[in-house]
Amino acid sequence: MTPPGTVPPPASRSRRVWWAVVFIPVALGVVGWWWSGGVSAGLEPSGDASSTSPEAVARSGAMAAPGKDEAPWGGTSTGGAPSGPAGSAQADAKDPVEAEREARRSLWEQRLERAKRTLDAYVSATRYPPESRPSSEQVDQMDLAEPERTRPLSRDNPDVQLRLKQDRVFVVGDETVHFVVGCEDAQRAPRPCQVVSASAHEAEHMTGGAGTAAVPLAFHDDGSAGDTLAGDGNFTGRFQPSKQGFPMFSGTLRVGVSVRSGKAEGSAFFDVLYTPFPPALFTGTVREVMEAGSLKLYLGIQVRKAGRYVVAGRLDDESGAPFAHVSFNEELREGAQEVKLTIAGNLVLDEGPTFPLKLRDVEGFLLKESGDPDRELMTTLRGYVHTTSDYPASSFSPTEWDSAERRRYRNEFTNDVNEAQAQLDAILAETKKP
Numbered sequence: 001m002t003p004p005g006t007v008p009p010p011a012s013r014s015r016r017v018w019w020a021v022v023f024i025p026v027a028l029g030v031v032g033w034w035w036s037g038g039v040s041a042g043l044e045p046s047g048d049a050s051s052t053s054p055e056a057v058a059r060s061g062a063m064a065a066p067g068k069d070e071a072p073w074g075g076t077s078t079g080g081a082p083s084g085p086a087g088s089a090q091a092d093a094k095d096p097v098e099a100e101r102e103a104r105r106s107l108w109e110q111r112l113e114r115a116k117r118t119l120d121a122y123v124s125a126t127r128y129p130p131e132s133r134p135s136s137e138q139v140d141q142m143d144l145a146e147p148e149r150t151r152p153l154s155r156d157n158p159d160v161q162l163r164l165k166q167d168r169v170f171v172v173g174d175e176t177v178h179f180v181v182g183c184e185d186a187q188r189a190p191r192p193c194q195v196v197s198a199s200a201h202e203a204e205h206m207t208g209g210a211g212t213a214a215v216p217l218a219f220h221d222d223g224s225a226g227d228t229l230a231g232d233g234n235f236t237g238r239f240q241p242s243k244q245g246f247p248m249f250s251g252t253l254r255v256g257v258s259v260r261s262g263k264a265e266g267s268a269f270f271d272v273l274y275t276p277f278p279p280a281l282f283t284g285t286v287r288e289v290m291e292a293g294s295l296k297l298y299l300g301i302q303v304r305k306a307g308r309y310v311v312a313g314r315l316d317d318e319s320g321a322p323f324a325h326v327s328f329n330e331e332l333r334e335g336a337q338e339v340k341l342t343i344a345g346n347l348v349l350d351e352g353p354t355f356p357l358k359l360r361d362v363e364g365f366l367l368k369e370s371g372d373p374d375r376e377l378m379t380t381l382r383g384y385v386h387t388t389s390d391y392p393a394s395s396f397s398p399t400e401w402d403s404a405e406r407r408r409y410r411n412e413f414t415n416d417v418n419e420a421q422a423q424l425d426a427i428l429a430e431t432k433k434p
Helices: 016-036 054-059 084-093 096-125 345-351 404-432
Strands: 132-134 148-154 157-166 170-172 177-184 194-202 235-239 251-261 264-275 280-291 294-303 307-316 322-332 335-343 358-367 375-377 381-387
Touching: 096 404, 132 345, 148 264, 157 251, 157 264, 170 375, 177 251, 177 264, 194 235, 235 251, 264 375, 280 358, 280 381, 294 307, 294 322, 294 345, 294 358, 307 335, 322 335, 322 345, 335 345
Parallel strands: 170 264
Antiparallel strands: 132 322, 148 157, 157 177, 177 235, 194 251, 251 264, 280 294, 294 335, 307 322, 307 358, 358 375, 358 381
8 A cells, every 4th residue: 555645656546536436337337247146046156156155245245134034054044944953954854946936035035135225326426427526525635735654763663663754645736735744652652853864866766767866955944945843853954846846747757765763763755746837827707607407617717738637626614614516527639628527416415514514625636647746736726725605505405416427227127126026926926826
């Protein structure tokens, strides 16, 4: 796992804004395929046991709880027959046709329950559009990346912990990033700390170890160069790629630090993703329009390079409490454009935020089809960008999000429910025959 504060390889970051939306139908589609393809003559589906066993299905959340006719180990009971020799004799004496019918009935009851739960889960997960989601779903996306982490100073000194923090990961143009290094013990009490040396260089995965020479950086604990408090044991480093050796570089830069605490020494690093020239600029203008029961915010943008842009923003309610994460993912041509951020009407009605809403921390990038890095960053609009007007609840529509894809998956999962119900009804009809 990539530690916090490290920019992951571009392949793992690409399109992360939209993977959550793609994953839901794909994962549920796999469950539906597994469910519908394996029943023949009342038997469980065949295939690889690791993917179709009750344990695997239970882990995915698709396995129904044991019913009244299902034994705790996943088999089917015989109507509460006692265990032991007497129970075995009673089971042996039971009509084989009736036993087979009871097994099929138990199986289809489980399948019906599972199909209903899958349908309900999909409908609930897709009731809002993918570009307008509640903050509770996007907790890790509701703030700009400002990683802070701790790690042992060295393997030989696990009791001394390094505390590492940076105020941004994505750096554009003439922006500056600040790093903070401190030392503490296992109880988080401060320990003596000193940054012996630090330098910035191109990340190894960008150059294969053949990059340009490292650029030395200075870390201070004297209240200068971004250091907030002199003599507090926290050393602050300031790095401006455009002015400190990397004016034309595009990609991941790594800042390595060597640290001493008493007699113990160790090292750590920070990563930043740098774009020297942004492909587009936010103009700072926001136009809001109520359309079809949803509130749309149109952000002005001046596009220098045409292509697919991903833009994301955060919305707070009047009190500053997080409300929603809104995003945009579309092709834009060169010139003056607008980016649409949608606040879904049913999301407003369900969450009940206090108006006016406040848009903040808007960031974006041009997504590249190939190459490393996989994106060119835009300069982030930090802090509050726009405050909406007040709107009564009656202005918003409770209509759920709809699309051809959602209808297709919903129909498939509904068909699974109907099929299971029909099979169960047929078995029950057989039972009633004289």
